[in-house]
Amino acid sequence: MTDALRLVDITAAHLDDVIRVRSRSFGPLAAANREEWIKDAQEFIDDGRFVGVVDGEEVVAAARFWAFQQWWGGRQVPMAGVAGVVVAPEYRGRGVGSKLMRGVLQRTAEKGFPITALYPATTVIYRHLGYEFGGHRYRFSFPAADLRSLGGKDVSIRRAGPDDAGRLLELVAEAHSTGRSSGPLVWAESKVAEWLEDEDNFGYLAEDGFVVYNWDDGDLRVDEIIAGSEATSRALWATVGSGSSIANTVKAYVAPNDPVHLLVEHEADKHAQLQRWMLRMVDAPAAIAARGFATGVSLEADLDLDDAELSGNTGRWHLSVAEGSGRLTTSTATGDALRLGARGLAALYAGTPLATLRRSGLAAGGSTSADSAIDTAFAGAPSYMLDYF
C-alpha cells in the first residue's frame, strides 16, 4: 500500500470513479439505471454515509451504509447496514478493503449507530474486523394450490396503496414487538410508500395484517406478510394462492417460525434458500441498552471484552439484565470472567449459545454454570431479515 492512499468522504465528483470500480466488482451498471443509481448515491453522500479510499485523486475503493433500525428482542436498534463494498481489482489483496472498512466502522461510530450488519460476499475481511454471523434471510416455497385452500374467506381484505404505508408500519411494529422479533429491518415510511406504489407489487390489507407479493419468473413471491390472527393469516395466504391456476409455486421471504409453517401441509421445495448476514457491535453499552431481552430472566455477570478495532468496547464490563432490559456498565471487579472478542459478542447478541462460542474459540473464561442464564437472556426466536441490501 502506498502512502498516497487515504480515506475520504465520497462526493458527487467521485461517482464516475465509483461506478467504474463497482462495474469491475459487481458487473456492469445498465445505462438505464445510471441516473437512478446516482440519485440514490446522493442520499448517502448528503448524510455522510458514503466512504472511499483514494490513491492521489482517484477513487480505488468505496462503501456506503444505510441508516436502518433493526428489531432485536422486540425493540428497534439503530443499525448501519453496510453495502456496496468495492475495491478496484488492481488494488485488491493489499489491505485496501480493510482500510476502507475501518473507515466505515469509524463513521458508523461517529454517527452513533450501536450496531452494524452486512451481507458478506466473502467473510474473511469482515471477520478480521469483528463481524460474525448474526442471522439468515430465508426463502421458503409452498405449492400455490395448498395456500389457496387455507380458507379465511370471512376476513375482509382490500388492495393496499402508498397511502397505507403508515398503517403497514404500525402492523409490522405491533407484530415484532409482541413477537419479540430479532433481525427484521425497519424502512422509512417514504420507502414503504414507494414500494406500495410500484405496480409490480400487489399489496392487500386486512384489519390486522397485510401481504405484499409479486411475480417472480412464473412463480409468485411474497416479500412480506404480517397477520395478527389465524383467520387473517389464512385469508392473506389464500389470496396469494388464488393464483394457483397460473403459478405452481409461491416463494416466500418469511421467518422460520412464521405461522404459515404450521398451517400449510407441504413445502414446494424441501430446500429453503438461505443467505447469511453478519453483525457487529459498534458501541456495546448502547447496543445492550437498546435491545429487548427475554423477560423473566434476571442476570448479573462480568464480561471481559477485547475489541481490536473499536477500543471503546474493550475492558471489564458488568452486564445486568432484568425485566426485559439490559445494561452494560464498567466494572472494577478483578479475577476470571467470561471473555469475548468482537466476533463472540456479536454472535452472543444474535442468540448464539455460549457452548457454541466456547467450542469455536469465540468465548472463554468465567464459569460455564453461569452460561445458561446468559444464553436464556439473549435467546429468542431465530434472527432473520426479509430484505437484501
Ligand SMILES: CC(C)(COP(=O)(O)OP(=O)(O)OC[C@H]1O[C@@H](n2cnc3c(N)ncnc32)[C@H](O)[C@@H]1OP(=O)(O)O)[C@@H](O)C(=O)NCCC(=O)NCCS
Ligand atoms: C472483497 C473485497 C472488498 C476485499 O478487498 P481487499 O482490498 O482485497 O481486502 P484486503 O486486502 O483488506 O483483505 C482482507 C482480508 O480478506 C481476505 N480476502 C479478501 N478478498 C477475499 C476473497 N475474495 N476470498 C477470501 N478472502 C479474501 C484477504 O486475504 C485478507 O485476509 P488475510 O489478511 O488473512 O490474508 C474486494 O476483493 C472486492 O472488491 N471484491 C469484489 C466485490 C465484493 O465481493 N465486495 C464485497 C461485497 S460484501
